[in-house]
Amino acid sequence: xxxxxxxxxxxxxxxxxxxxxxxxxxxxxxxxxxxxxxxxxxxxxxxxxxxxxxxxxxxxxxxxxxxxxxxxxxxxxxxxxxxxxxxxxxxxxxxxxxxxxxxxxxxxxxxxxxxxxxxxxxxxxxxxxxxxxxxxxxxxxxxxxxxxxxxxxxxxxxxxxxxxxxxxxxxxxxxxxxxxxxxxxxxxxxxxxxxxxxxxxxxxxxxxxxxxxxxxxxxxxxxxxxxxxxxxxxxxxxxxxxxxxxxxxxxxxxxxxxxxxxxxxxxxxxxxxxxxxxxxxxxxxxxxx
Amino acid sequence: xxxxxxxxxxxxxxxxxxxxxxxxxxxxxxxxxxxxxxxxxxxxxxxxxxxxxxxxxxxxxxxxxxxxxxxxxxxxxxxxxxxxxxxxxxxxxxxxxxxxxxxxxxxxxxxxxxxxxxxxxxxxxxxxxxxxxxxxxxxxxxxxxxxxxxxxxxxxxxxxxxxxxxxxxxxx
Numbered sequence: 356x357x358x359x360x361x362x363x364x365x366x367x368x369x370x371x372x373x374x375x376x377x378x379x380x381x382x383x384x385x386x387x388x389x390x391x392x393x394x395x396x397x398x399x400x401x402x403x404x405x406x407x408x409x410x411x412x413x414x415x416x417x418x419x420x421x422x423x424x425x426x427x428x429x430x431x432x433x434x435x436x437x438x439x440x441x442x443x444x445x446x447x448x449x450x451x452x453x454x455x456x457x458x459x460x461x462x463x464x465x466x467x468x469x470x471x472x473x474x475x476x477x478x479x480x481x482x483x484x485x486x487x488x489x490x491x492x493x494x495x496x497x498x499x500x501x502x503x504x505x506x507x508x509x510x511x512x513x514x515x516x517x518x519x520x521x522x523x524x525x526x527x528x529x530x531x532x533x534x535x536x537x538x539x540x541x542x543x544x545x546x547x548x549x550x551x552x553x554x555x556x557x558x559x560x561x562x563x564x565x566x567x568x569x570x571x572x573x574x575x576x577x578x579x580x581x582x583x584x585x586x587x588x589x590x591x592x593x594x595x596x597x598x599x600x601x602x603x604x605x606x607x608x609x610x611x612x613x614x615x616x617x618x619x620x621x622x623x624x625x626x627x628x629x630x631x632x633x634x635x636x637x638x639x640x641x642x643x644x
Numbered sequence: 645x646x647x648x649x650x651x652x653x654x655x656x657x658x659x660x661x662x663x664x665x666x667x668x669x670x671x672x673x674x675x676x677x678x679x680x681x682x683x684x685x686x687x688x689x690x691x692x693x694x695x696x697x698x699x700x701x702x703x704x705x706x707x708x709x710x711x712x713x714x715x716x717x718x719x720x721x722x723x724x725x726x727x728x729x730x731x732x733x734x735x736x737x738x739x740x741x742x743x744x745x746x747x748x749x750x751x752x753x754x755x756x757x758x759x760x761x762x763x764x765x766x767x768x769x770x771x772x773x774x775x776x777x778x779x780x781x782x783x784x785x786x787x788x789x790x791x792x793x794x795x796x797x798x799x800x801x802x803x804x805x806x807x808x809x810x811x812x813x814x815x816x
Binding site: 371372374375378379381382383384385386388389390395396399400403406407410411414415418422486487488489490491492493494496498532539540560561563564627 | 656659660662663664665667668672673674675677679691692693696697700705706708709710712713714715716718719722723726729758759762763766768770773774777778781782
């Protein structure tokens with residue numbers, strides 16, 4: 356007799372191997388369906404948004420408060436000694452300041468050349484707080500406390516402290532998931548600011564520990580790119596707005612093919628102590644309108 | 645019914661802790677895997693069905709928030725729960741060795757599968773680096789957390805079992 360046939364007066368139970376089989380098929384189906392589409396994300400994101408997000412907001416705000424207090428206590432002592440050395444520094448800096456003011460004039464003329472003066476001030480931004488981070492150790496995505504209700508949509512760029520953090524990968528009503536540029540599965544098209552040479556910046560888990568990310572496919576036939584050069588997002592990227600600072604080149608070497616160069620860059624954002632981010636509410640696709 | 649509510653709460657709590665508090669307690673950016681501890685424990689404490697259902701829902705949460713596709717982690721955790729359920733026959737609550745070994749092996753399995761499917765498939769061949777810097781630290785940290793978390797889960801399960809037996813007796 357088959358084990359799933361219902362006998363009289365007995366409560367119907369499904370044997371676990373059948374349940375496993377059914378759920379496996381459901382999972383496999385879901386994987387295939389969501390590989391290219393996001394049909395389920397609407398309903399599911401809304402549901403979990405109201406169940407989980409309030410708790411995460413609470414925990415992270417309490418956690419943030421506690422870590423701030425403990426940091427304050429630690430800092431008081433170092434601040435006292437720092438204060439003295441800083442006072443000495445002020446004198447030096449006043450001196451430097453006069454020189455810098457002269458250089459500033461030079462800078463403003465150079466800025467006009469680059470036409471970067473209104474870098475990202477022109478974009479409409481919304482501030483958000485990080486409330487949860489990836490549960491695994493393989494990728495580095497995180498969840499922020501703003502979502503569709505605050506006008507956030509998939510592929511919007513996320514910045515912090517003047518540098519690129521990543522982009523929105525998924526939205527719910529009151530939360531959204533950010534894929535950071537240091538995650539192993541992320542690639543950004545960038546360019547060297549000084550020479551406008553294009554390159555591809557990709558996150559790498561192997562380099563994550565040393566605080567750098569790698570870049571590849573830099574075609575620099577003139578050989579003008581040097582360490583320390585600024586890398587910004589390129590204008591040919593389909594998802595990232597142009598001229599957002601990514602980081603600075605920290606090492607550079609010629610590839611085996613002798614045509615392209617690759618190396619490592621230090622991101623402009625301190626990803627380890629990231630707490631608040633800004634989301635640019637301007638999509639690249641709708642830039643022309 | 646009571647069991648369902650308690651277990652759902654446990655999954656919630658573990659997910660919340662893992663995605664928020666434990667990031668503050670991370671050693672060298674490595675977070676312990678509480679969901680594996682929960683899934684594996686219920687697997688060998690209650691059997692295959694419990695294990696696979698809890699694994700499925702734990703993985704599903706991770707999928708919704710952090711997964712690239714829906715169902716990948718659900719599938720992985722579900723099989724871990726189911727396999728742990730196979731050891732239900734040789735499980736005794738007094739014995740701590742079997743749970744520790746099973747949870748460690750589960751986390752190792754989880755790490756290796758993650759590496760193979762998410763990294764090796766993208767031509768990242770440096771398994772030595774990933775094993776030493778990601779998989780191994782996670783196993784050590786998870787095993788360490790298990791020492792504290794497992795007795796709590798065991799107590800909760802024993803409480804539930806005794807209350808279920810009492811209510812079952814009432815109907816006889």
